[in-house]
Amino acid sequence: MKVVLFVIIIFFIFAGYFTGTLFSGNPDKVAEVEGAEITNAQIQQRVDNVRRQMGDQFEQQYATEASQQLLRQQIKEQLISEQVLRANLTKAGLTASEQQIKAWAREFPAFQIGGVYSADQAKMILAQQGWSEERFRQFARQQIAQEQLEQGVGASNFALNFEVEAYYQLQEQxxxxxxxxxxxxxxxxxxxxxxxxxxxxxxxxxxxFEQPEMVNLRYVRLSLTELSQDLMADVSNEQITSFYEQNKANYQDPAEILVAHILIDSSVEDAQSKAQSLLSDIEQGADFAELAKEHSSDTFSGENGGQLDWVDAVPTSDDNPTGTGWVPEFEAAALALENVGDVTDLVESQFGYHIIKLVDKKAADVSPLENVQDEIRQQLALEQAQKIFFEKQAILNEKLFEYGDDLEKFAEQVELEIQETGLFSKDSATGIADNPVFLEKAFSASILESTEVSDMIELSQDDIVYLTVKDYQPSQVQPLxxxxxxxxxxxxxxxxxxxxxxxxxxxxxxxxxxxxxxxxxxxxxxxxxxxxxxxxxxxxxxxxxxxxxxxxxxxxxxxxxxxxxxxxxxxxxxxxxxxxxYPDPSTMDEATRKQIAQRLANVNAQAELQGLMKTFREKSEISE
Incomplete structure (x- = not known):
């Protein structure tokens, strides 16, 4: 499942739809395509998406400034290409209707389980990416337009009979x-x-037979993770119980509600009248779920009878700024429903007119201590580790000048162990030496040409090292x-x-x-x-x-x-x-003839599409 999700995530990150309209403010423009700006904000948002999806691996793969700049440049080129395609699709009048978008979403592999569309799967994937339904609709609209372009090119390409027969003879000779x-x-x-x-x-x-330069480094390392792990055993059961009692509210699952809704978008003709008519039908006993499926402008929830996800029944406030995540009018009306099955009057929001039904609800519940004691132990150890980490970091930076020529005395100031990498080259680094930041510093002139303890090197925000060279072997030819x-x-x-x-x-x-x-x-x-x-x-x-x-x-x-x-x-x-x-082409059956013709047409279409994209880019107004 993790592999499937990873593939889906990568698809969204790199095939995703990111337009200038999704960003606000006045960010620096880095390029312009047909009047549409490519901004640093857009690039940064995509970088942030990559970072979020890669997690800790991002810091390892893009640890250096040079690697991050390369990533930003690649994203910039990708955004330019996407905008070039988008602009030319618009010029060509290629777009998609709401019905096409709905049908396309049902066929989208990421939204399917066992080859069948699942509204719950669609919601989960969109939530993982932080996508609204509107953003997905924009994405789908562009993908459909692109497919129309490909189909148009494909439809204009065909293989002549003599080409099919020549291919058949070569293939079956x-x-x-x-x-x-x-x-x-x-x-x-x-x-x-x-x-x-x-x-x-x-x-x-x-x-x-040239042996690359090699270095053996001595170092002291201050790691929040290691400190926290060492402190876990020191956290007593009494501390855990006391913390639990003082913070019991943090371990309380708030009340939850599950609602369904029917949305009639403001763009629908006579939206209010249509919504009022549906409400009347519901009050007269019509099936809410069937009406949602047939009439709701919210495509994804509509497929599931209008049902949304479970949410905490906590209104938006200064203490809880996220609230339910719904717009204020919707939230207030939904939280006011008391009994399962209750339905609101019409609720108007920026999206249109809603009819909301309370499907189910759960009372608040407090997690017992035994369920959260490991979490509390980790939290208490981490809090203590953070305090020690920053204290030791401050001491190290303060004492660096005084003991910068003596790693042993330097390490003694905060009772850290001196460790050694052993000889390694840029291509043979393992363990901590394989960390991109560590590796880059290890072979830098500031390290190799100094006998002093290095300045603080941040492997990550809470993992630092100080280095000194024990042995260095320059590049040399190995003896025969x-x-x-x-x-x-x-x-x-x-x-x-x-x-x-x-x-x-x-x-x-x-x-x-x-x-x-x-x-x-x-x-x-x-x-x-x-x-x-x-x-x-x-x-x-x-x-x-x-x-x-x-x-x-x-x-x-x-x-x-x-x-x-x-x-x-x-x-x-x-x-x-x-x-x-060579076989007689007249003996070729119709199925084989069609298969070969399609294969040749596809080859021709792909070549034409590549040429078309090149032409789009050459003829588009691009400024950088």
Missing amino acids: TRDVGYVRVAREAFSDSVDVSDSEVKEYYEQNQTQ EEVKQIVVDTLKEEKIAEATKAYAEQVLAELEAGGSAEQLLATKELSWTESEALKARGSSVQFDLSNAIFALQPPKEGEVIRAVEPLFNGDYAVIEVQAVQ
């Missing part, structure tokens, strides 16, 4: 061939490498004795490949001279194979050998084509193509 596969293993014991060859190769390929076996193995591989190819070419030469090459093949316990009407697909011939056979040009009438071809695993093949038979 058969060949009369002879071949032998010369395995490289047959020569593995027949090659030797001398010391002089090893020395010569080593001297001519010094860069292959350390890499001799690598050289020997490399030369053997080259000689085996050369011997395999040379042998295959000997076989080819004998065939070209009119011989059978049987005696030569026998020396390696090989035999020549003849195959008539060999097919490119579905034959018993190995895939790489079959590809080599059908990659050769067909011979002229009465001639043969012979060649030595390298294969995927380092073997060589000696191939003789004697004849090629």
